[in-house]
Amino acid sequence: MITYRRMTRQDCEAIHQIELATFPEPWSLQSFIDEMERNACARYIVAEEAGQLLGYAGAWLILDEGHITNVAVTKERRGEGIGRGLMQALMQYAANMGVQYMTLEVRKSNLTAQKLYHSLGFIDLGVRKRYYEDNGEDALLLVCQNMPPIDPDFAETEE
Ligand SMILES: CC(C)(COP(=O)(O)OP(=O)(O)OC[C@H]1O[C@@H](n2cnc3c(N)ncnc32)[C@H](O)[C@@H]1OP(=O)(O)O)[C@@H](O)C(=O)NCCC(=O)NCCS
Numbered sequence: 001m002i003t004y005r006r007m008t009r010q011d012c013e014a015i016h017q018i019e020l021a022t023f024p025e026p027w028s029l030q031s032f033i034d035e036m037e038r039n040a041c042a043r044y045i046v047a048e049e050a051g052q053l054l055g056y057a058g059a060w061l062i063l064d065e066g067h068i069t070n071v072a073v074t075k076e077r078r079g080e081g082i083g084r085g086l087m088q089a090l091m092q093y094a095a096n097m098g099v100q101y102m103t104l105e106v107r108k109s110n111l112t113a114q115k116l117y118h119s120l121g122f123i124d125l126g127v128r129k130r131y132y133e134d135n136g137e138d139a140l141l142l143v144c145q146n147m148p149p150i151d152p153d154f155a156e157t158e159e
Pocket of ligand 1: 072074077078081082107113119
């Protein structure tokens with residue numbers, strides 16, 4: 001069974017391996033550790049099955065905005081609904097924390113991710129020209145106001 005839970009400092013090494021295998025400009029391990037230990041705005045969700053981490057999604061929650069920083073699923077397990085599960089868990093968490101809308105950047109060529117985001121209610125807001133340094137590709141800026149209802153039983157615990 002796949003479960004979705006808050007990411008902790010102990011998850012950082014395994015998550016960083018997925019990051020390295022996924023992105024042309026991967027974040028450093030220290031960046032993930034800083035997200036866990038220093039960035040008070042950061043909230044990350046991981047997908048876990050039998051103790052193995054399969055993916056992650058994170059955001060910076062600033063007042064009523066949640067800005068998604070990264071989403072990735074390990075290559076071998078894509079197309080099974082894990083990316084959608086991560087996004088839904090992150091959006092639920094953000095809604096519970098008072099977020100009213102979420103934003104993200106996505107490569108113009110990344111049609112797979114765009115399809116996922118559009119299916120969750122994200123709409124195209126604009127273009128950030130030559131946003132990605134590795135190949136000068138444009139980013140699309142997406143926004144979603146279609147947040148899930150707040151869970152009345154939610155209480156944030158320290159991770
Ligand atoms: C984008 C990503 C997170 C999606 O995760 P996933 O677990 O493979 O996606 P899911 O199985 O949950 O599929 C969710 C939706 O994504 C879209 N999708 C998934 N795989 C797709 C594919 N191969 N082609 C087109 N659309 C696809 C579909 O809309 C799908 O919904 P549907 O199954 O109802 O049609 C994953 O492909 C990934 O890690 N990609 C590399 C990193 C990345 O691009 N991150 C986003 C940066 S902005």
